Amino acid sequence: MNIQADVALIAACQQGDTRAIRETFEMYKDRVYALCRHMAGNAEDAEDLTQEVFVSAFQHLNNFRAESAFGTWLYRIATNHCLNRLRKKRPEIHSFDAMAEVDIAPPAPGPSPEDMVVRKEMNRRMELAVAALPENLRAVFVLGTLEGMRYKEISEICECSEEAVKMRIHRARKQVRDKLKNYLEA
Amino acid sequence: MNCFTCENNLSAYVDDELTTDVRRDIEAHLDTCEKCHQEYETLLSTWELAGDMRTEAAPDGLWQAVEAELQQKGHNNTTTEDLALIVRGLASEIRDLKQTVDGLRHDLEERDNNKIDQSDLGSLVLQGRRRHAG
Numbered sequence: 001m002n003i004q005a006d007v008a009l010i011a012a013c014q015q016g017d018t019r020a021i022r023e024t025f026e027m028y029k030d031r032v033y034a035l036c037r038h039m040a041g042n043a044e045d046a047e048d049l050t051q052e053v054f055v056s057a058f059q060h061l062n063n064f065r066a067e068s069a070f071g072t073w074l075y076r077i078a079t080n081h082c083l084n085r086l087r088k089k090r091p092e093i094h095s096f097d098a099m100a101e102v103d104i105a106p107p108a109p110g111p112s113p114e115d116m117v118v119r120k121e122m123n124r125r126m127e128l129a130v131a132a133l134p135e136n137l138r139a140v141f142v143l144g145t146l147e148g149m150r151y152k153e154i155s156e157i158c159e160c161s162e163e164a165v166k167m168r169i170h171r172a173r174k175q176v177r178d179k180l181k182n183y184l185e186a
Numbered sequence: 187m188n189c190f191t192c193e194n195n196l197s198a199y200v201d202d203e204l205t206t207d208v209r210r211d212i213e214a215h216l217d218t219c220e221k222c223h224q225e226y227e228t229l230l231s232t233w234e235l236a237g238d239m240r241t242e243a244a245p246d247g248l249w250q251a252v253e254a255e256l257q258q259k260g261h262n263n264t265t266t267e268d269l270a271l272i273v274r275g276l277a278s279e280i281r282d283l284k285q286t287v288d289g290l291r292h293d294l295e296e297r298d299n300n301k302i303d304q305s306d307l308g309s310l311v312l313q314g315r316r317r318h319a320g
Contacts, residue, residue, distance in 0.1 A: 054252045
């Protein structure tokens with residue numbers, strides 16, 4: 001995670017400076033949206049979630065004590081918000097198993113139109129595989145594998161040990177791998 | 187290193203989250219164990235496939251939605267305690283203004299009285315002079 005708002009910018013936000021708030025939003029919007037997108041599994045919910053996350057964060061800016069980086073604090077809000085939404089939406093039917101009937105060929109080398117179609121389909125399958133993960137595994141998988149965060153930061157966001165992050169990421173990755181096994185072996 | 191330890195560390199190995207010593211042990215084990223090497227390859231493939239999903243930009247118009255909700259919530263967040271404070275503040279300002287107005291009125295009245303006194307004194311002086319001259 002390279003993006004970090006500086007202390008002065010966040011202090012300005014805490015004073016109610018709307019320009020600073022806008023700047024902070026622009027700085028983090030793509031990362032927060034991507035996190036919500038992967039957690040929710042669809043664009044519509046992701047947009048709502050992103051909006052809710054920023055509104056909640058900006059409303060509670062005075063709770064940010066700079067004990068961690070601002071990004072970590074924001075991602076913690078986003079992760080918890082997504083997990084709460086997922087819990088409320090439960091039970092959700094993931095159609096991955098039904099989709100497993102669809103037979104697709106692995107991509108041939110080189111960017112052909114067919115390759116693009118296969119890649120898109122693979123992304124969809126990956127999304128479904130991620131959506132099928134239990135919530136606690138999904139959070140670390142999204143943060144670690146899709147968002148590329150270090151284990152230390154994930155442990156701060158999820159408020160667990162680095163060892164727990166390591167084990168969860170491994171379990172999550174194996175579950176996703178197993179869902180995509182047919183494709184990976186082809 | 188045995189297969190159990192190696193397998194448990196493979197994701198951390200892919201993510202470059204291991205110490206140099208453990209990393210070296212894993213690599214040595216992978217060189218000699220076909221089963222663990224196969225496991226490593228499939229985990230790596232999963233990681234690479236996930237890479238295609240990593241970047242996604244936020245849709246346009248999100249800021250407008252956030253800003254509108256913040257403004258709405260800002261207005262709605264005014265509690266009865268906030269209102270009581272506002273009323274108390276206004277009452278205090280009204281008291282201050284009243285005192286200022288009273289002070290100004292008092293000053294004006296005093297100034298008018300002084301003018302009358304001075305004009306009365308002037309006319310008495312004039313009358314005295316006339317009597318003296320007569």
